[in-house]
Amino acid sequence: MxxxxxxxxxxxxxxxxxxxxxxxxxxxxxxxxxxxxxxxxxxxxxxxxxxxxxxxxxxxxxxxxxxxxxxxxxxxxxxxxxxxxxxxxxxxxxxxxxxxxxxxxxxxxxxxxxxxxxxxxxxxxxxxxxxxxxxxxxxxxxxxxxxxxxxxxxxxxxxxxxxxxxNKETLPTPTTIEPSLTLGIDLGINHLLNFSDGSKVDNPRHLAKASQRLAIQQKIFARKQAASKGYQKQKRVVARIHEKVRNSRLDLQHKITHRLIHENQATSYALEDLAVKNMVKNRKLAKSISDVGWGQFVTLLTYKASWYGKNILKVNRFFASSKVCSHCQHKLDKLPLSERDWTCLRCYTHHDRDLNASINIRQQALADLAGLASV
Incomplete structure (x- = not known):
């Protein structure tokens, strides 16, 4: 290993x-x-x-x-x-x-x-x-x-x-996937993580919190002469803010993934196979998506799961996890991003958008594993 x-x-x-x-x-x-x-x-x-x-x-x-x-x-x-x-x-x-x-x-x-x-x-x-x-x-x-x-x-x-x-060790054999020990995870912006058991992890918005200080320092940097010592000094000041944001994000994600792997009873984790590079092309959401660091989180969780014999299950990125009722499988024609909760028109179950998505991701991952048709 x-x-x-x-x-x-x-x-x-x-x-x-x-x-x-x-x-x-x-x-x-x-x-x-x-x-x-x-x-x-x-x-x-x-x-x-x-x-x-x-x-x-x-x-x-x-x-x-x-x-x-x-x-x-x-x-x-x-x-x-x-x-x-x-x-x-x-x-x-x-x-x-x-x-x-x-x-x-x-x-x-x-x-x-x-x-x-x-x-x-x-x-x-x-x-x-x-x-x-x-x-x-x-x-x-x-x-x-x-x-x-x-x-x-x-x-x-x-x-x-x-x-x-x-270290001359071998990777452990992955454990058997059991539905009762499978946790669905929906990656979001309002909340960093939404779990199928109902728990959530708040989005700390590291970059957003540093944006005001960063804007001030970048304005000072823009006024410096490119060949001056002050230019190089201010360049490091701006870089230091970005580095602190990056380190804070990485530290939090290491702590979350460590807690999921070591302190959670789940042996399998179901995630969406998100195309982050395509999603950041949306100019309205690009900054927020980059701030949460979905790709980095999935990378950390994946290699830590392999170290301890746990499983990562991926759901097709085109699966409509938010628009499908996790109770009766009724699918909405459309669901704007601004609507954070909705009521099913067939069974009248009221859903939290993100919690419903995490439950659907878990169910779809298990269905894919069993060879059943997707919703």
Whole structure:
């Protein structure tokens, strides 16, 4: 089983300089390899192999003009070539857009070390190729073999190390799906989560709460001269607000998913297969949808469920969970988003829109599992 552990780094001045060199060199190699692939494809109608590009990189490092590439870890440069290969593979398999060049103006940066990385929990140090003894804060320890280490820098200037560890464990076999232990979950905006047992989780609206402070700081930022020190300083102030919002959202979702997996008796969770990328195209709801972070929540719940042998059931995204009566299965012709509750015209049951949707999601997931026709 592979697990990732993320720790805050506190490099000294010399280490920060070398880390920045790694960021710059890996970005240069990525852009160089991407340009090489584009030119070769235009001229020959096919792409270069990884081995051919790697041979050119090795030869280029031996020239006087590119000796500075030897100052960084060679495996990190080869990993940049692998990223180019992966980007093209994903594009040709319709999993991603065409690869783009990396800009040095983007403040978030990262590079990977696939080999020769060690940690010292007692002394609080991480050792990387070319970088020994970086101070780190270990919030938790792990046992296993380190596969890769990704060193990253946020827009606010904070350094992190994400360690991918193989702990030699195997994923447990998923438990048997039982209707009595299946929980339906409806993702919403007014309430972040609506459960089929009647409970709800309020939407904290992290971005909305920070919007006034963010607007003030962005107005100050807009008035700065692009080449001034004040511009860079104010840019970090704005980035710090966005980072706090993002961290608050992630922290809450980790706590909710932990509670669902460990403190809830349910062994299966039914969710809608939402197309979030399509939903954010609605300009009236895009900001609110992005603020709740539905995609991130589903990702966290899915991998935590797999760790503990629990099941995630997905319902078709076109299933009308809100418009169907969970009592008699009568379906409304239309139900505006502004109507938060409604009464069934056939059985006269009064429904809370979100609670009814979560019950329908649970019922439909179990029906799909049994091979029954959808409502």
């Amino acid at each position: 592979l697990k990732a552990y993320k720790y805050r780094l506190y490099p000294n001045r010399e280490q920060r300089v070398l880390i920045e060199k790694h960021f710059g060199c890996t970005r240069f190699v990525y852009n160089w390899a991407l340009g090489l692939q584009n030119d070769y494809y235009k001229a020959n109608g096919k792409s270069l192999s990884r081995g051919a590009i790697q041979s050119q990189l090795v030869a280029m490092k031996k020239t006087a003009d590119y000796e500075w590439l030897k100052e960084v870890n060679s495996q990190s440069l080869l990993n940049a070539l692998l990223n180019v290969h992966t980007a093209f593979t994903n594009f040709f398999k319709a999993r991603a857009k065409f690869p783009r060049f990396k800009s040095k103006k983007i403040p978030q940066r990262s590079y990977q070390c696939p080999q020769h990385c060690t940690v010292n929990f007692e002394q609080g140090l991480i050792n990387l190729p070319k970088l020994k003894g970086i101070k780190a804060v270990f919030s938790r320890e792990f046992v296993g073999k380190i596969k890769t280490v990704t060193v990253s820098k946020t827009a606010t200037g904070q350094y992190y190390a994400s360690l991918l560890v193989d």
